Amino acid sequence: MSAAVTVALTSGLLAATAPAAHGAAGAALPFSSVEAESAATTGTRVGPDYTQGTLASESSGRQAVRIGSGQRVEFTVPRAANAVNVAYSVPDGQSGTLNVYVNGTRLARTLPVTSKYSYIDTSWIPGARTHHFFDNARLLLGQNVQAGDKVAFESTGTQVTVDVADFEQVAAAAGQPAGSVSVTSKGADPTGNGDSTQAFRDAIAAAQGGVVWIPPGDYRLTSSLSGVQNVTLQGAGSWHSIVHTSRFIDQSSSAGGVRIKDFAVLGEVTERVDSNPDNFVNGSLGPGSSVSGMWLQHLKVGLWLTGNNDNLVVENNRFLDMTADGLNLNGNARGVRVRNNFLRNQGDDALAMWSLYAPDTNSSFENNTITQPNLANGIAIYGGTDLAVRNNLVSDTNALGSGIAISNQKFLDPFSPLAGTITVDGNTLVRTGAMNPNWNHPMGALRVDSYDSAVNATVNITNTTLTDSPYSAFEFVSGGGQGYPVRNVTVDGATVRNTGTVVVQAEAQGAATFRNVTATSVGAAGVYNCPYPASSGTFAVTDGGGNSGWSSTWSDCSTWPQPGQGNPDPDPNRNLAKGRPxxxxxxxxxxxxxxxxxxxxxxxxxxxxxxxxxxxxxxxxxxxxxxxxxxxxxxxxxxxxxxxxxxxxxxxxxxxxxxxxxxxxxxxxxxxxxxxxxxxxxxxxxxxxxxxxxxxxxxxxxxxxxxxxxxx
Known part of the structure; x- marks a missing residue:
């Protein structure tokens, strides 16, 4: 782990801002984040808590600060900045504003807060409860602040739970590229009052092989774009060029060569309707395309990719407040690279590869920072061939999810199970894993799951850091209850710190080899080895050498170990009822x-x-x-x-x-x-x-x- 990220996890700073060193976990981000619980406040600290359906369980670090009318939370700015983004929650059905102070002086501008995009219900998903409590709001401060300055937020009446603040130095708006076609030349309205849909279409048609320029301003689209190929869509920066639409591109195929960069797409999705294409990109951008420098918010899914997207690159983007996935490679993805993105508050898997209709092959998720997916996994691989998950930082997963899941859960047919070599290398997982209400026991921080069929691919899990997992570190399970085996797994090089129950949660038949796995502060025992269903067969935990700190085995398969049930309890004064059913x-x-x-x-x-x-x-x-x-x-x-x-x-x-x-x-x-x-x-x-x-x-x-x- 890089020094910058180490500071982030121990002092309230969430994200590194310098370029990540080779092999470091997470993205190199243009902002620094400060947790509200590490700030000065006249409000009330909330959490920590891991109970599904609570504000604290969905917050970064599982803690936040609640402020009522006249109360403040005051952040010490960690770096030079002129803008801030705040993750917050207000009670359902309420909206309001926060007064903003810089070094004690109140700004004329305020920060709006609303529950409009929060409190999502997905009754068709078993085990789901009302979730997605938080939202993000951003503000240009209108002045520069320096490291050590104070920025405070004050409630004007509405109760607000403040989670984290991202401080950023936003560059001035970029200029128009030579030879580009501006959408305003085709009649687009930068005030956001008029409908700019046709102007965007006309600019795309006029700029084939060239650049469509989106100047600073707010643009409203009332329907999606299609037939987009062999063109660059470019803005002046994601804080300056803003497109308001819940459906930006919707097309089943494209000849490719699409490059989308440097603007924001802000949607108006307030509930999850899976049949609606309420996505930034729905379908296909075609081969050789790229998406970079985008700010995507309040959509159902950022990119839902079903067509030919060979060699697509998705990098340096922000995905905030989706009601479902951040990005899903839904079959037919070959050579795709998803790297250096930041994802917060997704309503399903933050990043997923799902091999429906055809296998995703030779594709990877690399150096992404993912925090607070509030229903499913941080990263999920559902089937596919020769895939990689490298050097990602995942934190604070909630119900029905792990930090990383490698799974044969198919959802629909035809499905291509895991095959070839699945590489899971260099990832850092912090406070990941959750109590699954359908199973009545937890999902581990990193899960290998033969849900609908045996795992026969070679799964190599290497150089993993797992910190503060509320339950187990590594889980091997056949989550569909059919007892399919998990085979050919190697875990080589892992540091497990402060896991709530066990290091290895083995519930499927099969085998895994463990080498150089060291554990400290294990809550209950080293290994829980109890097949599910009970008659489905045994799981062989093979000691490949270099392991330490987790040699004991949980002895009673009739009970699930509870956090801290080891001897001695790491917290003998803990509240035994908190978070229990x-x-x-x-x-x-x-x-x-x-x-x-x-x-x-x-x-x-x-x-x-x-x-x-x-x-x-x-x-x-x-x-x-x-x-x-x-x-x-x-x-x-x-x-x-x-x-x-x-x-x-x-x-x-x-x-x-x-x-x-x-x-x-x-x-x-x-x-x-x-x-x-x-x-x-x-x-x-x-x-x-x-x-x-x-x-x-x-x-x-x-x-x-x-x-x-x-x-x-």
Missing amino acids: ATATGSQDVYTPGKAVDGDANSYWESANNAFPQSWTVDLGSAEPVRRLVLKLPPQSAWQARTQTVTVLGSTDGSTYTTVVGAQGYRFDPATGNTATVSLPDTSLRYLRLSVSANTGWPAGQFSEVEAYRTS
């Missing part, structure tokens, strides 16, 4: 049982009204000696004091419950933090149940957090 006899609207274990005291569970008693239950994952509970309601003064009558019950099997603490009234008073503490006698329980029989403040049971501790 929760259920209840009833709930109101969005106030679901999981809100009481999401690590956010401002969200809460509320039972069905006027139907006492109501109960709430959490599965701690294994029998634990719980000695103390901390019960919370939201800390705001609007929550007036109340007393809830609660009985505490416990179970080891989830069916037979005994009373641990009999019914008592617990006082929740905002003057003392709306918190009540319950002491438990010496007892061991896996399932903790709270039965609420009365509430003096509302006709329902209510908890914003239920915390369980081993310590009295």
Whole structure:
């Protein structure tokens, strides 16, 4: 890992800005990012949390800062800059603005914030919940700031959760290339008021073999472009030339030679409709094409490529806030290079190769930086021949995804399974892997998956760094439940630091050889080797030498190891209930049982009204000696004091419950933090149940957090 990226992971700076050294993970980016949790603030820090469906779990570093009216978060600028992009979230259905201050002086311009492009629901995807909470908004500051200066953002009334700020020195707008055809010469309106679609088409027709020039301005297109070939579409820079459309190019084939560079395409996609071509490019650019220097935002997919795209190069672009994939090579991709791109907040796989209809071959994802895909994988390879994933930096994956997935999941037929040699080299994965709600156990940071057919390709995983994986580091599974084998895998050279459960999660028949894999701070055991389904066969973990720190094996295949279940627990004072599965006899609207274990005291569970008693239950994952509970309601003064009558019950099997603490009234008073503490006698329980029989403040049971501790 380069020194610049090492600083990024430990001091709140997310991205390197100098050109990456050969073999370094991630992209060389034109901006430096600072995490809100490392900034000064009068707001409230949120997280860390890995629970699906929470703001913190989708944030960079799994932490963010919430500010209310008049509250601020103030960043120390890491480098000379004149522009900033802010990743943020506001409550569903709300919009507003942030005041901006430079060294204490308020700017005339404000930063708009909105939930318009957030809160996506994909009910047709099993295990998906409402997700995609964050959005990005950018602003030219109108002045230069230097390293060490202060830039602050202040809420003007709307509650805003600020995640990260990207500081950038934006160059002046480029000039028009000689001999190019300007879209304004064909009638395009740079104010964005008129429809410029026909002007773009006329400029493309006039510039065959040459350059179509998009001057600084805002251009509105009302329908997609097609028949684009043998032409360059060039803007004055992605902060200066801006095209507003949700469908830029839609064509099934092209003779190729298309070069698209240096402008922004901003869409208006507010929900994911898979049948709609709401993409920057849908279909084909043709052979020998390229896409570079683009800012792509608020689309369904950046590039959904299904036709002949041989030798396509996609580099130096930004993909932000897609409701589905960032880029998907959907078959027929030969010799494609996708490199040095930045992708944040994708609603499906950030980068994917999917070998539908024909295999993707001899193509690669290299030196990309990917953060916060909020439904699927950072990088996914679904079938294909002789493919490579090299030197990428992937962080903070969420539900249903790993940092990198090498898979034979076909989705549709005809599908070309993995073949030849699949090279996975030099990648860095940070806080990747997630609890899969369909499997009720996790996906590893790096997954090899014989989902619909055996993995028979040669899979070489080399020189990998895996840090802070919430669950396992390497997973081998047949995710479709058919027990297909995973064969011919070699893991050579890996550094595993602070993995939550195990280093190797083996759930398929087959074999892998491990060499020079070193692990420190392993949460539970070195290896979980339990076939899925149970009768499907064994997985051979072959020690090729040079391994250390992960020699133990999880002994009980009837239970899944929980983070920190090793001996000793790396955090003996941790909240045992946080992030665990929760259920209840009833709930109101969005106030679901999981809100009481999401690590956010401002969200809460509320039972069905006027139907006492109501109960709430959490599965701690294994029998634990719980000695103390901390019960919370939201800390705001609007929550007036109340007393809830609660009985505490416990179970080891989830069916037979005994009373641990009999019914008592617990006082929740905002003057003392709306918190009540319950002491438990010496007892061991896996399932903790709270039965609420009365509430003096509302006709329902209510908890914003239920915390369980081993310590009295």
